[in-house]
């Protein structure tokens with residue numbers, strides 16, 4: 253097993269404690285890499301390095317165009333190494349090699365897009381109500397940012413944060429999930445190769461409870477960009493609020509995928525199946541509540557079950573595999589726990605409903621693709637995020653009821669609407685409370701389009717023009733061009 257040290261101030265370093273922890277391959281259930289077990293001292297060193305790089309040395313002297321060129325170069329290096337990085341991800345998080353190849357080939361676009369945006373950040377000249385003054389705005393980097401990521405798509409979630417932060421001129425400490433740190437440590441070697449000065453990007457590994465509070469509460473940190481569970485997001489937001497730090501939070505979801513009887517049913521079946529079983533359901537935007545109009549409920553469900561039954565499970569490294577393992581042992585147990593809860597609540601198992609014991613699953617952490625019908629929206633299986641291949645099917649009568657069920661939840665990340673009625677598509681898109689609505693499609697994202705949550709699904713936006721504003725602060729500059737500066741004690 254290879255040891256993977258952290259990356260602080262342009263150097264590979266062991267944890268101050270000298271300790272390591274294991275990262276597991278979810279297909280074999282065995283440890284495959286050893287990661288430096290960072291603590292408060294390492295987090296502090298990384299933040300200080302990022303602050304030095306922000307305030308001295310080459311980074312603050314660079315023009316925005318030069319920053320953009322570095323980002324572009326980084327994108328090219330990721331494209332060069334996409335295959336290798338994808339294979340690392342699969343070993344660490346068990347996602348399908350086909351999906352990871354697609355994802356890693358797409359990740360460079362974030363660095364190209366935000367690299368291009370770096371020198372297009374413009375202030376404004378403000379038309380004033382006063383004579384004798386000139387007033388303009390500057391958009392300046394917020395400062396040192398901490399990027400904390402979840403285990404499901406480490407390098408994509410890092411790109412969401414790092415690309416706009418660097419384009420804005422910030423410096424960054426990245427903290428990957430303790431379950432999937434290897435790809436971020438491999439990626440940061442490309443950051444160095446691209447020519448970013450030491451300290452501009454740092455990676456601290458370790459458990460959230462050990463390094464998280466130091467990173468979040470550090471007085472030299474200006475902003476936290478977090479992807480993870482709503483529970484951790486709440487803790488981070490509370491800690492950050494104490495120090496008036498900015499936060500973007502990309503949190504959990506329980507997204508409704510709503511099928512009306514006027515939809516193209518074959519497309520909707522494909523969309524519903526990929527909405528929940530792609531990535532083994534381990535995505536924040538999983539369409540985990542399938543709302544079916546009563547008139548098509550039974551026929552649609554039959555088609556969906558027929559398709560879901562054909563899914564091939566097995567080694568995620570094999571290009572033929574369609575459903576892989578659950579990434580972490582605790583998550584595997586959590587998914588099985590929710591299946592039990594749903595059964596106790598009276599939901600009917602229509603497919604799966606337990607661990608996968610097929611021979612091709614070996615000793616990996618596999619759960620059978622599971623479909624529950626007869627789910628009421630008030631049940632825990634409908635209200636709480638499972639983050640696994642478990643679908644809850646809920647019937648509805650009409651548009652009014654579909655909207656009511658869709659919105660009766662604390663989350664608001666994504667939603668799908670399947671209909672051939674253009675008016676209904678617009679009405680539903682307006683009424684659903686979520687950061688993204690997909691009509692007659694599901695799960696499409698782009699570096700160009702803002703992404704984020706309503707309600708408990710998060711704060712702020714990643715991707716697109718909205719994202720770079722999250723890493724900038726506006727300064728208003730007043731120049732006296734001829735106004736008299738009178739004696740303040742003489743009333744005029």
Ligand code: NAD
Pocket residue numbers: 400401402403404405427428429430458459460461463464465468479480481482483484485487488501502503504505535536537637639665705709710
């Ligand atoms: P998690 O909240 O357990 O951990 C996320 C990260 O936070 C990890 O790096 C962890 O080490 C760190 N962390 C834990 N405690 C911390 C603390 N006290 N201070 C600072 N950092 C701390 O989430 P997870 O299990 O890794 O990821 C799954 C969750 O992520 C799901 O809820 C999913 O919906 C969500 N997610 C959201 C999006 C989105 O864009 N909205 C994308 C992917 C995943």
